[in-house]
Amino acid sequence: MSNPPDIVTGDAEAPAFGAPQAPPLAPVDEARRRTHELWLSGTESPGDMGRFTSEGAQEMLAEEAPAILAEQMGRLVGDDYTAGFAPSSGDTQIINMGPQHPATHGVLRLHLELDGETIRRAKPIIGYLHTGMEKTAEALTYVQGATNVTRMDYMSPFFNELCYSLAVERLAGIQVPPRAQAIRVLMTELNRVASHLLWIATQGLDVGALSMMLYGWRERELFLAFFEKTTGLRMNHDYIRPGGVAADLPDGWEDDIAGILAKVPAGIADYAALLDDNPIFKERTVGVGVITADECRAFGVTGPILRAAGVAWDLRRAFPYSGIEQYRFDIPVGSGGDVYDRYRVRMEEMRQSLRLVEQVAAAMPSGDYRSDDLKVTPPPRARLDQSMEALIHHFKLFTEGFRVPPGEVYQAVESPRGELGMYLVSRGGAKPWRLHVRGPSFASVHSADPVLGDVDR
């Protein structure tokens, strides 16, 4: 167990030219998985299937079940779940982990080659949550687009909305007023803390600190209550839209923020006291899951993982957006690239985000909460009763949407998981021609192959 390194904060510079390159990985020769039909055991007899509810909801009838299931089950994996992933030597064993597994946190499937308790190779298999969002985005107008995109990274929905809105605004040349920008920074930084609280809760749960699960959710409720007060929803808000935000901050928001700032730092200090020097936690995280800075670059891994590997790269500092450059905050950087460093980096990021929230709340400008460009912004709802033009304007915006001139743009924001980017192509219509979302976790999952090579319990 090595000495855990210190966290460096402050305006660390990005590294200079001439850093050594990561060598390309040897190609892995995997055969395709076999698939065959699974013998269905345990299908219920008609009497046990459950009755129709009075609401007339769709119920799966026993007679229909075999046909539908046969179609679904034709795509099932074979009984040998890890076919095609052969052990490299006689001492190792192959284990299939997931997609339903308490520790994968979502539907990730891993083929693991284990040598005792060390993972020699890991092959991630994804696609179990493929939702077709990019195809759906082509069918939704720019006004509706945020509802779709916000559900992609569900732990930090404001960031998805912000990235989408910034991309559309850049392509369409829409100016966002300062108050809207400040509200966006406020909500996204609060979301960052909420997301990191969820992370520390689940990390604690995985590592064995079960009480962290309850502590993390306790603080999160404060944030979710504020989100619900401001946006109407606890999650998946559709609040940050092209042109600004959907509604102004509610009355009394300063008191709510003050309440959060009074309670949460003490909670974070408690968790740090619980885990920072905890020998069990450190034994399970120090030296585990090391990823170097070069591997990060080769795979496109950004965010806290890259910062824990020693690179002071934060998009809020490098390519600032939404007026964030006027606030002061530090970037925590680790040096070991292991799980413990990532833990320390994220804890410090929470403190820095709260610092940002305090500054934004203190300096919140007055003014409009969305652009006054009438092509983008609907009229105030009160006017719909008074003016026919306002009604028509509202109708056209919410049915047809607004048109964006042809072009393409790539916009990235610093989400809690790294660089979240959106590549938006417009061909002049009211709906995107192509929206490609560059999710930060896609790169992290992909790089799990070299990362897990020396996981040691």
Place this chain on the structure above:
Amino acid sequence: MAATPQGFLTTTLQKAVNWARTRSMWPATFGLACCAIEMMATGAAHNDLARFGMEVFRASPRQADLMIVAGRVSQKMAPVLRQVYDQMPDPKWVISMGACASTGGMFNNYALVQGVDQVVPVDIYVPGCPPGPQSLMHGILTLHEKIRSGEIVR
């Protein structure tokens, strides 16, 4: 349960069994997407599922009674969902949590199963995107009521 002769003892026994089944109904972890976050929030301290004996989300379906399908089920995941359901021992119940599990939600496209009742029989549908912890708990308690009243027979 169809052919047992009904008498005082069997009815009381049946009521006792129904009561017991609702008192510690262990859910299986089947959190997929955003609804899983709200399901975890329901199990956390603020909205406590432990008062119903349900805070232990079993990782193994062999030990679970209730499968809360929390999130969107993709075409690739549907056979896995069915397999986990098949691995649960009787009696078992299914709650379809959220719009995506109930009907496919806002994602009416090629990638998602349009409602998990295409794959598993569902007892309770909880609407919302995502349903808040109160909604999910209302759904769970409705299921308990349906079991106790005998409306759902297993």
Place this chain on the structure above:
Amino acid sequence: MTGAAFDAGTPAGAVLAALAERFAAAQFADSRGDPVVRVAPADLVPLATAARETGLTTFIDLCAVDYLSRPEGRFEVVVHLLSMEARLRLRILVAVPGDDPRVPSLTGVFPGANFYEREAYDLFGIRFDGHPDLTRLLLPDDWEGHPLRKDHPVGSVPVQFRALEEEP
């Protein structure tokens, strides 16, 4: 990024100038302030290698776009690279014909391209020559079709209102 990216005095401009010098056949342009370079498929790997050597060491993204009918070619493969030191993002565009779309794979230059190319193959049907394991990534292995192509329907299911159906 503004037009200052092309000013050879800045680090970003220096990188772009070095690349433009080595690849005279490539078309460098500016798209809403982002530097963009369009190359032929055969030049993709040399350009990416040169980009990595001149400082664009971070692989950000690889995706594809279906333009349906376009003189250059139906599909476009879009690669995003990043140089942290030079604060430079570069977008590489490769036009790919619609019948038998093939592009050389970037996995030899950037290992991170592996999953992205599999995704583009899965959703668009573009083959990446030299990829170690070009199989479907997001959709089930035996899925037919490439959903993100523009001639593939969204796949929506008509909503059924059973309460209105007549009893048989």
